[in-house]
Amino acid sequence: MSNILPPQLARKMYSDMFRIRQFDTKVVELVDDDLIPGSCHEYCGQEAVAVGICGALSDKDILTSTHRGHGHTLAKGGDVGKMFAELFGRSAGYNRGRGGSMHIADFARGIFGANGIVGAGTPIACGAAHKFKAAGEPYVAVSFFGDGAINQGVVHEAMNLAAIWRLPVIFVCENNLYAMTTPLRDVTILEPHERANAYGMATTKVDGMNVGAVFEVALSAVERARSGAGPTFIQCDTYRYFGHYSGERHMKTTYRTQEEIEKWKERDPLDFWAERLIGASICSAQDIERMKREVDEQIAEGVEYARQCPSPSPQDALEYMYAVNYPYTPAQGAEQ
Amino acid sequence: MRQLRFLQAMNEAYRQVMAEDDSVMIIGEDIRGGIRGETKGLHAAFGDDRVLDTPISEAGFTGFATGAALAGLRPIVQFQVPSLIYVAFDQLVNQAAKMRLMLGGQADLPITYTIMVSGTRGGNAGQHSDNPYPYLVHAGFKVVCPSTAYDAKGLMIQAIREQDPVVFIASAMSLPQKGEVPEEIYTVPLGKGQVRRPGTDVTVVAVGHLVPEALAVAESLFEQQGISVEVWDPRTLLPFDRDGLLESVRKTGRVVIYDDTNRSCGYASEVSAVLGEHAFSSLVAPIKRITRADIPMPYNPDLEAAVLPSPKQLDQAIRAVWSYAK
Numbered sequence: 166m167s168n169i170l171p172p173q174l175a176r177k178m179y180s181d182m183f184r185i186r187q188f189d190t191k192v193v194e195l196v197d198d199d200l201i202p203g204s205c206h207e208y209c210g211q212e213a214v215a216v217g218i219c220g221a222l223s224d225k226d227i228l229t230s231t232h233r234g235h236g237h238t239l240a241k242g243g244d245v246g247k248m249f250a251e252l253f254g255r256s257a258g259y260n261r262g263r264g265g266s267m268h269i270a271d272f273a274r275g276i277f278g279a280n281g282i283v284g285a286g287t288p289i290a291c292g293a294a295h296k297f298k299a300a301g302e303p304y305v306a307v308s309f310f311g312d313g314a315i316n317q318g319v320v321h322e323a324m325n326l327a328a329i330w331r332l333p334v335i336f337v338c339e340n341n342l343y344a345m346t347t348p349l350r351d352v353t354i355l356e357p358h359e360r361a362n363a364y365g366m367a368t369t370k371v372d373g374m375n376v377g378a379v380f381e382v383a384l385s386a387v388e389r390a391r392s393g394a395g396p397t398f399i400q401c402d403t404y405r406y407f408g409h410y411s412g413e414r415h416m417k418t419t420y421r422t423q424e425e426i427e428k429w430k431e432r433d434p435l436d437f438w439a440e441r442l443i444g445a446s447i448c449s450a451q452d453i454e455r456m457k458r459e460v461d462e463q464i465a466e467g468v469e470y471a472r473q474c475p476s477p478s479p480q481d482a483l484e485y486m487y488a489v490n491y492p493y494t495p496a497q498g499a500e501q
Numbered sequence: 502m503r504q505l506r507f508l509q510a511m512n513e514a515y516r517q518v519m520a521e522d523d524s525v526m527i528i529g530e531d532i533r534g535g536i537r538g539e540t541k542g543l544h545a546a547f548g549d550d551r552v553l554d555t556p557i558s559e560a561g562f563t564g565f566a567t568g569a570a571l572a573g574l575r576p577i578v579q580f581q582v583p584s585l586i587y588v589a590f591d592q593l594v595n596q597a598a599k600m601r602l603m604l605g606g607q608a609d610l611p612i613t614y615t616i617m618v619s620g621t622r623g624g625n626a627g628q629h630s631d632n633p634y635p636y637l638v639h640a641g642f643k644v645v646c647p648s649t650a651y652d653a654k655g656l657m658i659q660a661i662r663e664q665d666p667v668v669f670i671a672s673a674m675s676l677p678q679k680g681e682v683p684e685e686i687y688t689v690p691l692g693k694g695q696v697r698r699p700g701t702d703v704t705v706v707a708v709g710h711l712v713p714e715a716l717a718v719a720e721s722l723f724e725q726q727g728i729s730v731e732v733w734d735p736r737t738l739l740p741f742d743r744d745g746l747l748e749s750v751r752k753t754g755r756v757v758i759y760d761d762t763n764r765s766c767g768y769a770s771e772v773s774a775v776l777g778e779h780a781f782s783s784l785v786a787p788i789k790r791i792t793r794a795d796i797p798m799p800y801n802p803d804l805e806a807a808v809l810p811s812p813k814q815l816d817q818a819i820r821a822v823w824s825y826a827k
Contacts, residue, residue, distance in 0.1 A: 261605030268603040277571055282595050288561045292568025299550035322561025485606035488664035491692040491740030
């Protein structure tokens, strides 16, 4: 156990990771039960990345997230009940039922939103970072994206902008090895962090199944950003336990072997961290069990809360398009 | 009153709003150089943090502006050529335009997109001659298309002050326009069209740089034929001043729409549909549209002329609707 990680935070990290695990495990069930319309992209397996990175952030730091974003929002302090309410499409949800899984945001906590387009959050994080830098505010912007995004042009544009303007941005590439079903090794010669290195910024690769290791690199990236020394690219090697999205387990897919999945599960970030906490006498096995029970209660309460929240009224469907509406704008589909 | 060119009016709007509001910044390619003049002097006055010259990364700087807006700034994004917006289309359409609704109103996006030299300047062929506003209206952007130097300044200031994304179309052929422009800060409201020339027989809806052409055709038809043409300038394309247009059409009963975008699903299609739905009983002649043809702009000047809407076509269309029901 590293000495830069305070014991209290180390314990909280376990609890935060377990919350993400249980949240998205519940999500799978709720998609099957049709309580969640559409589908979701579960974060299970990757918990150490979101929790390790967000452990190094303050409330005023911001992040942009991905289609697989529940973990980022929860790790940054997102409320379980408001998240479930959003997934259920209810008015009490974060986005008042207008966004769902792929757009959950919580501006009060600096969560600038999940995104349905791969890599699209990277320049958005740069723009927020520019505001911090120009205003002399000591905050940083984190942009999460997957290995698939490393072949998206706008990600490279954003990395270059961050580098030339020395923006307080941290690019976090969650390398779970597959862009949907396409293996990273088939679509790029160099590793993501090697490609980022070409932009002239600090880069690093870390074991994305070890929350403590992720936290340490995040902390030095945050320090670098706050000190005005510019962006960092962190490649976190990790793995997703579920398919690309909820529906995938009902399909016959062959792009990953069961053996590969089991091999990664042996390095489960939660089991690994529980062992470390117990080994370092930061927690007892009973403490772990108690944290788990508390999280399970939160999840159950969150689902129950969301279930009883009302849906938005169809007559309000056009709300929130503009801050200021004008006559006949936005237009209804049938003229009044 | 003092006369300014359209470009100078834009420059004055930028300067005055940036001076009054520290949160306004401008980003794009070759802003500091300011070759054409609309951004001249901004960098010297407001510095690196507020006047950002970018690499050639349209998607990157467009998304950058979205993030800056979400964090509390009020960015102006300048596209040097209209068709460059297509390179940034995800960041415009999927991100900025949809974001406020998708967020359930958690944040506003007070961004102004200036589209320079929109339309055809002559000899610029397929990738430098578009008027992309129908796409942008369709995406839900508020879109303004001023035809005078006065409106250029007033609509630009209003666009920057809006809490929503607004696209400012700086038509290539409007840039040399000269007119009276007050020195002080003023705004022209969105959603208010203007009668540029009153008339009683035919309403011509003319968009952007076609307004002066329509005025010239109207004058000559009045002199030659005694046809009294009302020229109506929508000024802002979304929101659209439906009530203002209906007032004119209920008086004249005849309409020609003169617009330099494609015939199919172009801006004239929408104006025509609005009239069909809301002015049916006032119309005494079929609505006519004079538009751009449905092809990319060819290079050869004669072919270009054959594709663009022309004063001659407008003249004939006005005569046709006028004689349809005298």
